Amino acid sequence: MLSILTLIAGLVVLVFAGDYLVRGAVALAEKLSIDPLIIGLTIVAFGTSAPELFVSLQAAFDGVSGIAIGNVVGSNIANVLLVLGAPALLMTINCRENGIGKSLAVMIFMTLALMAMMALGDGLSRLDGALLLAMIGLYLAWQIKAARSCGQDDIPDYHEEVADLPQETWKTAVFIVGGLIGLPIGAWLTVEGASHLARMLGATETMIGLTIVAIGTSLPELVTSVMAAWRKSGAVAIGNVVGSNVFNIGLILGATATVLPLEVDTRIVRIDIWVMLAASLLIVALAHWNVPIKKLGGAAMLAAFAAYILSVF
Numbered sequence: 001m002l003s004i005l006t007l008i009a010g011l012v013v014l015v016f017a018g019d020y021l022v023r024g025a026v027a028l029a030e031k032l033s034i035d036p037l038i039i040g041l042t043i044v045a046f047g048t049s050a051p052e053l054f055v056s057l058q059a060a061f062d063g064v065s066g067i068a069i070g071n072v073v074g075s076n077i078a079n080v081l082l083v084l085g086a087p088a089l090l091m092t093i094n095c096r097e098n099g100i101g102k103s104l105a106v107m108i109f110m111t112l113a114l115m116a117m118m119a120l121g122d123g124l125s126r127l128d129g130a131l132l133l134a135m136i137g138l139y140l141a142w143q144i145k146a147a148r149s150c151g152q153d154d155i156p157d158y159h160e161e162v163a164d165l166p167q168e169t170w171k172t173a174v175f176i177v178g179g180l181i182g183l184p185i186g187a188w189l190t191v192e193g194a195s196h197l198a199r200m201l202g203a204t205e206t207m208i209g210l211t212i213v214a215i216g217t218s219l220p221e222l223v224t225s226v227m228a229a230w231r232k233s234g235a236v237a238i239g240n241v242v243g244s245n246v247f248n249i250g251l252i253l254g255a256t257a258t259v260l261p262l263e264v265d266t267r268i269v270r271i272d273i274w275v276m277l278a279a280s281l282l283i284v285a286l287a288h289w290n291v292p293i294k295k296l297g298g299a300a301m302l303a304a305f306a307a308y309i310l311s312v313f
């Protein structure tokens with residue numbers, strides 16, 4: 001019970017700390033008159049990946065690479081089957097988004113690159129991490145250049161994702177400092193709780209990382225997508241899922257492996273990385289043929305996710 005409560009507390013702290021850090025950072029960027037495009041593509045993107053990043057870093061330092069890697073692989077699977085499947089039960093999800101083709105190609109390329117790194121080595125080395133970070137850096141540079149060349153209308157509106165920004169300077173500072181303090185605390189609680197829970201259940205850290213931790217760190221995206229569908233305020237943009245998956249591989253695994261090399265469980269190489277590739281290819285198919293996800297499709301995706309979770313155990 002204590003392990004479960006520790007895990008839940010850690011995930012709750014991560015969600016709130018990540019949200020406060022993003023809101024504080026965006027407010028500060030606006031006060032400094034930073035380009036809205038830079039805010040949308042870097043500060044918001046990095047901030048929303050902060051919970052997963054801190055969890056993976058903490059897991060690596062604690063010597064539980066299974067949680068570090070399982071968190072990313074499991075999150076990428078959950079982003080497709082859970083985050084897109086759940087809101088489809090409430091409203092049809094439109095999978096058409098202009099200009100997403102190149103981002104889909106980047107997502108598949110980075111997924112294949114990660115698979116190759118895992119297959120050719122005993123784990124992810126510092127060189128592998130540096131290469132992944134270089135990929136995400138080039139991806140960001142390309143996104144910024146492409147958005148600027150398309151004009152102001154195509155700049156992402158981060159206010160749809162980040163609301164209630166602090167106005168006073170002292171509140172902005174409190175949000176940023178609180179987020180920076182809360183994230184490592186939440187990550188430590190999450191990893192500690194997950195590790196103890198795995199040992200109690202006779203499961204591996206990889207199994208817990210692929211399921212409980214991955215779902216927990218995907219909760220903000222899931223809640224946002226379900227609430228948007230509930231309010232009938234529009235479909236979940238498939239671009240958000242693609243961007244999240246790219247950042248999970250490039251930023252989170254890249255930064256973690258650069259700081260500390262990671263061992264890869266043979267199960268991930270044999271099974272889970274292939275499931276992640278299949279989920280990524282599903283997004284490509286849905287977007288390429290503009291196939292809307294209706295209730296039946298959403299139910300099928302959730303059933304597939306449930307089957308995957310059961311298969312892990």
